[in-house]
Amino acid sequence: MIKVINGGIEVLVEDWPGRLGYMGLGMAAAGAMDNLALQLGNLILGNKKGDAALEIAGGYCQFEIVEDGVIAITGSDMSPTINESVVPMWEAIAVKAGDILKFSHFGQAGFRTYVCIAGEIDVPEYLGSKSTCLFGSYGGFEGRKLAKDDVIKVNKKDASGIAGRKLNPKYIPEYVNEWELRTIPGPNSVPDYVTESGMDYLFSTPMKISHNANRAAYRLQEVPDYFWAREDGGKGGSHPSNIVDHGYNMRGAVNVTGNTPSLLIADGPTLGGFVCVANVINADLWKIGQGIPARDKVKLKLVTVEDAIKARKEREAMFESVDLVIG
Template sequence: MLTVKQGGIETLVEDWPGRLGFLGKGMAPSGAFDNVGLGYANLLVGNLPGEAALEVTAGFFEAEFNADTVIAVTGTPQPPTINGQPVAMWQSVEVHKGDTIKFSHIGSTGFRWYLGIAGGIDVQPYLGSKSTCIFGNYGGFEGRKLQPGDVLKFGNPSRNLSDLTGRKLKQEFIPEYSREWTLRAIPGPNTCPDYATEEGMEYLFTHSFKVQHTSNRSAYRLEALPDSFFSRADGGVGGSHPSNIIDHGYAMRGALNICGNTPVLLIADGPTLGGYMCALNVINADLWKVGQGTPARDFIKFQLCSQEEAIQARIDQTKLFVEDTVV
């Protein structure tokens, strides 16, 4: 078990791929913001890649272990400490009853850590997932972020703790973190010439957009588009602004919603439908990068991608979480 001493900025129980199959009922998939970090944290402690772990956003989380176990920390390269000593990241580490883990602030790159624990986090699945949707207050641990006094139970480890200790991710598989994140994306469904100009779409795929401070797990807001982006003077029957359309379903996760002049990436807990145009969709294999983008600091740049390339990238990503990547 783990007793929370400080909940930090936002610490959640998340799994992957989250709560699928309920977009039609208005329920977002939730799940880990960075599925690569989660997948490797689980692999190192002997769990399946999608098992529930702790997602620590921006830091300042502190907890005490109430039992011996094995953990792995991945994500932003600012190591937490156990009993005041830095934890080796991207490898499995044995911890003992009474040990205290503490996350301070984020590193020079990245925004989230993942704390994988042998056996995973033992919470009751809700609609097939242990992930937390904080905007709906369901799933995870009581449908909310963790706070002091919370006690989390662990599942049963897949192997003896001694066999899980000291496993390291090979250096070539550790993800590269940046301050400008290139996201491969497919245009549409609302693009040129009906909704955006050719010049506007060219701007979208060549400009570097700063992530705004108002970003969260539902949406990553980017700096505003120029008026020349739009091919219409208004939204017609959809509304007065050219970004307005008749309500339609959003392609969650990864749709770039254009709300007024503001491009908004709809991610884990985002809305499932609405009345704004969507100009492109970030491919599934690059969604993890959004989760490591730091609001008010980092930049996002879109790179044109085909459907065939997107499918292959997703297949390639699933091959990462195997024993061959560990020493």
């Protein structure tokens, strides 16, 4: 078990791929914002790669270890310590009852850290997932972020021989300040909704992430007026970004409201009345959640559906690599 001493900015229970199959009922999939870090941390521990873990956004949090166990810390480096001593990331670490696990804050790159635990976090599944959906207040730990004195249970697991296992350094993801996101155009794109020059702008211009960024959407800097191929939204509304409501291509939709693009992600809306001009591919979704609000930039890179399928297959093949975990 783990007891929360300080919940920091935001600590959630998340798994992967989240709560699938309920978008038609208006329920977002939720799930880990950086699914790659979560899955790699679980594989270090010998868990199932999608098992639930703690997702730390921003940092400033602290925990007490209540029972002996083994953990792995992945994602952004927030200077983790145990009993004030620095501990390694991307490695299985033995912890003992009474240990104090502490995180500072996000640094030069990356915004989310994951604490994976041998045996997985024990919270009730809701519609097939343990993930927290903040904007629906369901799943995870009581449908909310963790707070002081919360106690998180952990499933029992024989952890002998796990401590010391580590991710092969060549597989550690690169954390940067300008995130290239491979993206497929559509469904609301050229020529009916967006001009060719507008799409050229979208795929050539680094766009700063707004301070208005959360698990529902990462807002980006505005697009120019020449982005639009029409003067208004017709029956959808007065602005060219308006459409008659339809389902959003979640997760990873590039949704444009007015002249403001947003990346719709884990807890984002499943339908609405604004255009979705493109979609970030599955293999690059993890990068969105590591973008630092009000600091980092994203750059969309045009790719094809075939490229997206290939990237997804390559990612799954990486998880099966015989040299992925060493020690």
